[in-house]
Amino acid sequence: xxxxxxxxxxxxxxFEKGGMDRRxxxxxxxxxxxxxxxxxxxxxxxxxxxxxxxxxxxxxxxAWELAKKAAAKAEKKTLTLLIPTGSIGNMTPYVDKWKNELxxxxxFIEEPDEVVHTKGMQEAVAKTGRYDVxxxxxxxxxxxxxxxxxxxxxxWTEEHQPDIFNEEWGVVFPASHHAQLYNGxxxxxxxxxxxxxxxxxxxxxxxxxxxxxxxxxxxYPLAVPNTWKEYYNLAKFMHDPDNGFYGSLEYRSPxxxxxxxxxxxxxxxxxxxxQDVNPTFNSDEGVAALEDMLAMNxxxxxxxxxxxxxxxxxxxxxxxxxxxIVWPSGFKYSKAPSTGPATTGKIAATVMPADTLPNGxxxxxxxxxxxxxxxxxxYSANPELSYAYAQWMTSPTISADAxxxxxxxxxxxxxxHMLAPTQRLIDTYxxxxxxxxxxxxxxxxxxxxxxxxxxxxxxxxxxxxxCMTGAKKPKEALDDAAKSFERITRRIGRDxxxxxxxxxxxxxxxxxxxxxGADQW
Numbered sequence: 001x002x003x004x005x006x007x008x009x010x011x012x013x014x015f016e017k018g019g020m021d022r023r024x025x026x027x028x029x030x031x032x033x034x035x036x037x038x039x040x041x042x043x044x045x046x047x048x049x050x051x052x053x054x055x056x057x058x059x060x061x062x063a064w065e066l067a068k069k070a071a072a073k074a075e076k077k078t079l080t081l082l083i084p085t086g087s088i089g090n091m092t093p094y095v096d097k098w099k100n101e102l103x104x105x106x107x108f109i110e111e112p113d114e115v116v117h118t119k120g121m122q123e124a125v126a127k128t129g130r131y132d133v134x135x136x137x138x139x140x141x142x143x144x145x146x147x148x149x150x151x152x153x154x155x156w157t158e159e160h161q162p163d164i165f166n167e168e169w170g171v172v173f174p175a176s177h178h179a180q181l182y183n184g185x186x187x188x189x190x191x192x193x194x195x196x197x198x199x200x201x202x203x204x205x206x207x208x209x210x211x212x213x214x215x216x217x218x219x220y221p222l223a224v225p226n227t228w229k230e231y232y233n234l235a236k237f238m239h240d241p242d243n244g245f246y247g248s249l250e251y252r253s254p255x256x257x258x259x260x261x262x263x264x265x266x267x268x269x270x271x272x273x274x275q276d277v278n279p280t281f282n283s284d285e286g287v288a289a290l291e292d293m294l295a296m297n298x299x300x301x302x303x304x305x306x307x308x309x310x311x312x313x314x315x316x317x318x319x320x321x322x323x324x325i326v327w328p329s330g331f332k333y334s335k336a337p338s339t340g341p342a343t344t345g346k347i348a349a350t351v352m353p354a355d356t357l358p359n360g361x362x363x364x365x366x367x368x369x370x371x372x373x374x375x376x377x378x379y380s381a382n383p384e385l386s387y388a389y390a391q392w393m394t395s396p397t398i399s400a401d402a403x404x405x406x407x408x409x410x411x412x413x414x415x416x417h418m419l420a421p422t423q424r425l426i427d428t429y430x431x432x433x434x435x436x437x438x439x440x441x442x443x444x445x446x447x448x449x450x451x452x453x454x455x456x457x458x459x460x461x462x463x464x465x466x467c468m469t470g471a472k473k474p475k476e477a478l479d480d481a482a483k484s485f486e487r488i489t490r491r492i493g494r495d496x497x498x499x500x501x502x503x504x505x506x507x508x509x510x511x512x513x514x515x516x517g518a519d520q521w
Contacts, residue, residue, distance in 0.1 A: 008032050012042075012049045025049075038397060041420035045168055052168070056396050056416070059163045063392035066160055070385035071102040078105040079382065079389055082120070082134040084113040084372065087192075089407025091393070104385070113370075114255075116140070117454055123379065124149035132380040133389055137194075137370050138179040138446070139453035141187035142500055146451060150375040151383060153186040153390075162189060162391045169396040169416035172438060177507040178446035179371045179413075184503055188373035189394045191402075193413030195368045196263065197440050198231070199316070199324045199331060200224050202348035204238060213237075224350040227362065228264065228292060231323070231353045235299040238322035247299030248323040249316050252468045253307045258461035259369045260325065264289035266365040266445045267355040269515035271505070272456075277498045279485040281460070282478035290467050290474035297468065305469070317343050325352075327370070328411035331433055336406075349433050351440040363515050368444035372410070404428040412437055443509045450500045452492045459484035 002010075011032065015025040022043050029039035038056055045052035071077075079098075083091070088108055098104045109131070111119055117140045123131060124147035134150065144150045157164065164171050164180060171180065171190050179190045204210055205222055214222040218233055225231040235247030251260055261281075262272070270285035280286075297304075301321050303311065309326075313333040316324045319342025324330060334340040334347050354362035374390035376383055392398055396416050403410050403417065404424040412418050417425060418438040425434065448456040463481035466472040472480070489497050505518045513519040 004032055008034065008053070009050070012053055015043070016049045036423050040422075041169060041396075041416050044420055055163075055166075056169055059161060060392060060395035060397045062160045063162070063388050063395060067098075067102060067104075067385060067388035067392060070382060070388055071104050074104070074382045074385055076381040077103055078107050079132045079386060080107045080109060080130060081389075082109050082111065082116060082131040084116050084135060085110045086113075087135065087372065087408050087410065089405050090191075090402045090410040091408065093402070093405055094393070094398075098389075113137075117143070120144050120149055120375075121147060123377065127379050129377070129379040129381060131377045132382055132386040134375045134377055135191070135372050136188070136375060137372055138188065138190075138449045139457070141182045141373075141375070142449065142451040142453060144375065145182050145185075145187050149378060150187065151378055151387075153188065153376065153387065156384075156387045156391075157186045157189075160387075160391055162394065163396060164189065164394075166396075167415075169414055169420070171413055172415055172418070172441045174446075174507045174509060175368050175371070175413060175441055175444060178368060178444075178449055178504060180373060181503070182449075183500055188375040189390045190371060190373040190413050191394050191399065191410055192370075192372040193411040193417070193437065193441065194327050194371035195366055195437065195441050195444050196259065196325050196327055196352065197331070197366070197436060198225070198350050198352055199326060199334060200234070200348045200350070201238075201322050201343070201346055203346045204322055205348055210237075224348050225353050226350075228267065228353045228355050232292070232296060232299075235296060235323060239299040241302075244320060246301040246321040248296065248325070249301045249307070249312055249321040250296065250304060250323070250325050251307050251312065252293075252297065252300065252304040252465075254465050255461060256307065256309075257465050257468060258457060259367060260293060261286075261289055261460070261464045262369070262445075263325075263352060263365070263367045264292055264355070266367070266512065266516075267352070267363055269355075269357050269363055269512075271445070271516045271518065272448070273485075273501055275498075275502065275505075275518070275521040277489055277494060277501050279482035282475065282482040286478050287474045290464070290477065293468065294474070313339065317341065319343060327409075328429065328433075328437060329409040332411075332428055335428070335430065347433075349436045351436060351443075357515055361515075363511060364443050365509075365512050366440040366444040367447075368441065369447050371413075371447075400425060413441075443512065445508060445512060446504055449504060451496055452488050455488045456485060459488065 011028050014020045026039045042049050042052045095106050211222045239247035268285040274280050313330050317340035334343040337344045352366045354364045376386045380386050400422045418434040460481050463477040467477035
């Protein structure tokens, strides 16, 4: 009797030679135990089915082989993971496999997301070895690498090939570089595609009375917004506070409001710094971005100034507004009947709106903000095993299985998640939204993934919030933020920050580099 491997090989060869149509190929491969995601990706790959099949499973298989070897010689039979509260649901489905097949217990220590960075910095001093794997946002990598608390993963990635830059199933560029590298070296493996996109109520867009009234008033068809001006018009048109329905649920709360400003700033063609890390947001473009936000305040949900991510998601899911700017997990919430009773089946999503540049061009610029990844502690008793866990969990195949689980907020980040999705990914997000995620992510800019990144971010957040509450005028708020930035840069060292900033700017999407002038740096 032929082995399963032999049968799969024959099916691959028959498909490549044209002896089997795609539908039959997918059916046969899944019957042989190949996941639908792998079969689908292989069938579409320009590499050819045989080569693609060997490649796409390779990252997972290489990681598992490393894990088996490392587990066999490990004296400590537990991997301890420091993770942000709310993320565990994407990891627990694999606990039994690691225990039963490797003899390794997975212990999860949950901390609030804003505490994880601090815990890592404390470990750099205490050196307890309490954690093996740590799950920070990409903003932690510079400070954690410089403090010596985590490994540079570059040598491991070169040896074991996690396929993070693969053109067919790697992490989508530029997040592949912004959210995993520090000064060109691999600091962590991304496991969460945190970018913000725009959601609209599709049922309102398709309402015949609203379609006619909107076009009569504005002179163009009612649709998802293409520009920030159209976004404003839609919020104003749909705003109905007497009936508890608001134009948008866009954040104005502390901790979140900076991202709303950063998003608008970059779509105006202005980055956070120039090539010498002088702040540039206290410019005409920055002032205009704050003025745009102030004008929107009239049409926001009354809780916009106190929203957390969860209260925002819940309010939108209850049907309290027309638009929302959210992470992909927000779409997941809105789509699920249990958390989106008023929105399930009624969402139209789009990339973040463009702004009009002085030359008349439209600039689309999304924001890849937050986004968790796995890092390996330098004080781990099992660093190789820890790395193997990180590569296995983020491999093209395992990650596609892990992301759809409820109780965790990991979102798509690899090309195959969006362009060759599993059925579970499709059911969780929809094909249309997965395409939107890809179209948005290719034009994203990073968070402050720099030495002192959290300090920069907090300084900006405080001043933007002060402007939104009326405590400061736009120019005053931005000038004060710029002064704080200068103090942070001087303390850390201008040359050090500049090296990191130029490494980020080098990997921006070309339209953003051109509009901002970074292509000339």
